Amino acid sequence: MLPDIAISPGVSAGKKTAMRSPHAGSGSKIFAELEGDTGNLSILAPQSRPIVWLATQRHAPEGSLVILFSTRPNRLDPADRDEIQRQLTEILPQARIRAIAATDWAADPFSKGSWCALQPGRTREVVPALARPEGRIHFASADTAQGWRGFVDGAIESGLRAAREIGETLR
Known part of the structure; x- marks a missing residue:
């Protein structure tokens, strides 16, 4: 800015x-509410992947909240729930998304990056x-x-x- x-x-x-x-810093931050208890996770994926890090924020039998980070905004649209589900399944096969909330910091006119x-x-x-x-x-x-x-x-x-x-x- x-x-x-x-x-x-x-x-x-x-x-x-x-x-x-x-x-x-030009990534996206995506909160995903998942079905079931994921446990306490911190998963790093290679930089070549659209999702490079997943971390549990809270978990319980009725559902879990995880945070996902993408460092390449052109590789993952934070508004595309289906694509996020596909990419998430690559690193956490049992994950089923209930809801997402995301910010594309690279596209934000006030931050212009993450x-x-x-x-x-x-x-x-x-x-x-x-x-x-x-x-x-x-x-x-x-x-x-x-x-x-x-x-x-x-x-x-x-x-x-x-x-x-x-x-x-x-x-």
Whole structure:
């Protein structure tokens, strides 16, 4: 999103470089309610598969909730329940979907991608540059967190950091 925001008089060279550094996070996150008790699962599949990770959120005899991750949005339409069922059956043959809820983060106009997955070797350069204030503008996002980068916990951590910076500026 940051490259789409006009900042005048502009940003530092480090932030410009960071803004031009694409990250690989372009996946989908799909919650699937399944029939029966799956047990407590965490299944990793090869990157070549449309679904690369399945993890149980809760399970009970009356049904289970699992979360599915796809890292290639063009390989799995998060709105296509039948295709999700086919792909899920490849990694969990007994799975029968009751309902799904999904977000295609790559297609979302406000996020333009999923969790931050920087290219190898880029974290040390990109994260500090993105987090650094530019004049009176302070930046916070899950992508600039030191602990839980890419998670809501990281967004909170980053927001607290930016709030402390602003507090120091106002003193």
